[in-house]
Amino acid sequence: VADGVVQDSPRFQESAPTLRALAAGGARVVILAHQGRPGDVDFVSLAQHAALLSKHVKKKVKFVDDLFGSRALNEIKKLKNGKLLLLENTRFCSEELLDAPAERLAQTLFVKTLASAANAFVNEAFSVSHRKQASIVGFPELLPSYAGIALEREVAALERVTANPERPVVLVLGGNKPDDCIKILNNFLDKNIVDKALLGGLIGELALLAQGRDLGTQREFLEEKGFVKLLPAVKTFLEKHGAKVELPRDLAFADSDGIRVEVSVEQAASLHRLVGDVGSKTAGAYSSALKQAKTVFFKGTLGEFEQPAFELGTRIALKSIADSKAFSVIGGGSLAVAIEKFGFNKKKFSHASNAGGALISFLAGEKLPGLAALEKASAKS
DSSP states (O other): OBTTBOOOOHHHHHHHHHHHHHHHTTOOEEEOOOOSOTTSTTOOOSHHHHHHHHHHHTSOEEEOSOSSSHHHHHHHHHOOTTOEEEOOOGGGSGGGGOOOOHHHHTTSHHHHHHHTTOSOEEEOOGGGTTSOOIIIIIGGGTSOEEEOHHHHHHHHHHHHHHSSOOSSEEEEEOSSOHHHHHHHHHHHHHTTOOSEEEEOHHHHHHHHHHTTOOOTHHHHHHHHTTGGGGHHHHHHHHHHHGGGEEOOSEEEEEOTTSOEEEEEGGGGGGOOSOOOEEOHHHHHHHHHHHHHOSEEEEESOSSOTTSGGGOHHHHHHHHHHHTSOSEEEEESHHHHHHHHHTTOOGGGSSEEEOOTHHHHHHHTTOOOHHHHHHHHHHHHO
């Protein structure tokens, strides 16, 4: 949401095939969705979402500014076969965010009322399936429940990376969320899923610090942002699995004129500028590893690719993946932007995930409540 205007998003596009298929099959389709959280600036009505959904589904999606009251129920009752109806923001209802077991959430007025007006439930929201929300785990307790097309595709792609993947498996982890990277690394390394982990971004810098390297001004930045508290966890996985983890050999920063300058890790102590990217030797070494991979997962960019001086690491890694025949999963919005910026063909990457927290939870080996709810419902049928 920007200045009150809801922006288009890949998630609208992802949900369209399931909505289109249901409507084409003659179903009366009632759509539940959310936007923002109470107190956030993007916590708004879904009125504008209906137009965006209509564009992607290529079929009118009607909106009613009610969730489970009389107006919503009347619109559901009037809905004809093959038609689509979007209800109001589920998070406008306090029951949606109750912290309770699925069985209790199924008995909320919100879930019970809408379930009584439905014949089946379809989860097409992998991105929130790591949350125990009423709309995710409540309905499968009461209705026959199924996975949507995009959710099924997402799970299949992630299982191909985590369950008996084709070897060698290479992880590329970077970006500005090192805590997420640690969760993924711990799971992949402890379960021997990965053959080589290539680190950049903040997790790469923390790993260098954990090895006793002095990164000069960059360490001050990491301390200021509170990331050094993660060092014990980083040291742990390096001590246990260091042979599988590759760290940057050189780093790049910009001089006073904005020109890219590279220094070896050993020279980084004298840096009085912030690190912006991995160096060209690191990019080359990572490229060689990626060319040998059969399975790749890439999350977070290796540098601040938005700036021309710092695009090299991310661009070379993406090119190496695009040029390979490996099964590849790209995670995170930043990499999607980078792929577009560098002009890579999206079809060169096997799967791109926009799932956020659910993606991290899945790759960290956690059980996702939304998926567990579908499995439970399937076992009952």
